[in-house]
Amino acid sequence: MANAIDPSASMAALFGARVRRLRTAAGLTQAELGARTHVVSTRITQIERASGAKPTLELARALDAALGADDLLAELWPYVYREAFPDWSRRFMAYSERAVGIREYAAHVVPGLLQTEDYARAVLGLDALLNDEEQLEERVAARMGRQERLGSPDRPELCVILDESVLRRPIGGHGVMRKQLARLLDAAEERHITVQVLPFDQGGHEAMGGSLTVLLLPDGSEVAYTEGSDYGQLIEEPTNVSRYKVIYDRLRAAALPPLMSLDMIRSTMEGNYRGAHVPSRSERRRVAQEQLQQSGGRQLRGGGRRVPGRRPRP
Template sequence: MSVDGEAVRLRGEADEPGWEVDPDDEWGVAVIATVGRQLKLRREAVGMRVAEFGAAMGYGEDLVYKIEGGKRIPREEYLDKADEVLGAGGLISATWEDVRKVRYPKKVRDLAMLEAKAVELLSYGSHNLHGLLQTEEYARALLSTRRPTLSEDELDLALAARMARRTIFERTPVPELSFVQEEVTLRRPVGGRMVLRRQLEHLLQVAQLRHVEIQVMPTSRGDHPGTGGRIQVLKFADGTAVGRADDEFGNRPVSEPRQLRIFELRYGVIRAEALTARESLIFIEQLLGET
């Protein structure tokens, strides 16, 4: 599980409608291989050679071979175009429902799945705003700072994956969401002044939700137990939980009660040291006025 720095490292090419398959993602590999096989069988059934099909699609033979061979994840527009070219009557377009479920890296899918099941989320962020709190333009600007630099294809996919997780705010029943953010994460002008302004406005809107609590940790409070980095705990309806911290247990997800108690203890102290939710709203409003 990752907090808000999840790595999306698919090697997509900007001029090709798809991304390479992660060989370590067994389910994803199986799904994309099946879709590729269906495309090949459909093409052969209508008597089209790869070169002819590629020309009709508007893409090169190499891409057609990669997608049919299960080496590249097709985008929705590729499947729709193939459906039209092959006269499949919507059957190829329908495979997007399966592709859509595996287009993001397994690590990101696993995180989204955990968030979708959580009844409570506790998150302390020391360097960046939590991914669930980011606006699209702020997230794009933040992801653009990655090194090695993401291609446009990779950037679009990483952004889509992050934005898709925001459905957590619309779930029924709603989960309880608690965020503590270091002051610096609200001041850093990621993307420029106007992007930051709209991000702060978004935080004020999110903070109005009854099941969301956003607190700010002032920089002046330098001796709290969050100096080691991010902390996150996700709790589930069956009483289990999973947590992660930058400086504990090798930055690995943990689920043992004894280990989780350490995270919850630290988060409790951090939460108590931070500004209250009401004070934090006033603080963010003041920052907005200064920006």
């Protein structure tokens, strides 16, 4: 067919080919499908030809409903959406989806994998290039979708270091922030998630320019990713990745042990942070030494206190 689009050319082309096949099987014209999904027929033409604006998540769901596609198009949508990002950003997201270990330092906001929906909406809504409310909701949905892997059988080990400023900045207001801090406390109860806080009193460090992520891949290789307010960089060359691994290890050594970090998060959530006790460096060293001297019993986390036994995962 003269106007046929190669579905292997892009995810948008694959999406369009699926819509065309489903529409034809349903015996609908483009105008009829447009009427059922409340868009003009030319919008259906654009989707099938992978031209013009990419479909929104709302439209993908409407097409699923109209064509009886059992969420096929909504499941394809995140991959279509991702094509709008730069190549290096898409590669990083692809690496993240199959990483067996994620180590992240967050300089400004809670990492996306641990964000609540309201907090994510508040963070993403700060983008000056955001077009409208619909685009914002698409981004929120995509971010929430990426979190599903933390509950899957192939979930990665996640180690997060939060700069103290992440706790102190009430993004979205105090109500949103309180729920976000509670989410961090809940997440830290999972065996595969560790949360630490890097307090202000540690002074300057090598990652002050932005956030840092190191990914461990199934084949044992690693990649790193650095990000600021308006830039991102994927690092794949092993020598440079090793340099960022050292930076991350230094940050982790300077951060509060996990249990002390959770105490600090809890104090912030309760609104009494300014009067809360932040352990001195000597106290941190003492706690670390006590932890090393512990043996046997249940798992120890950071501060040397025993973690109550948890029920096995179903």
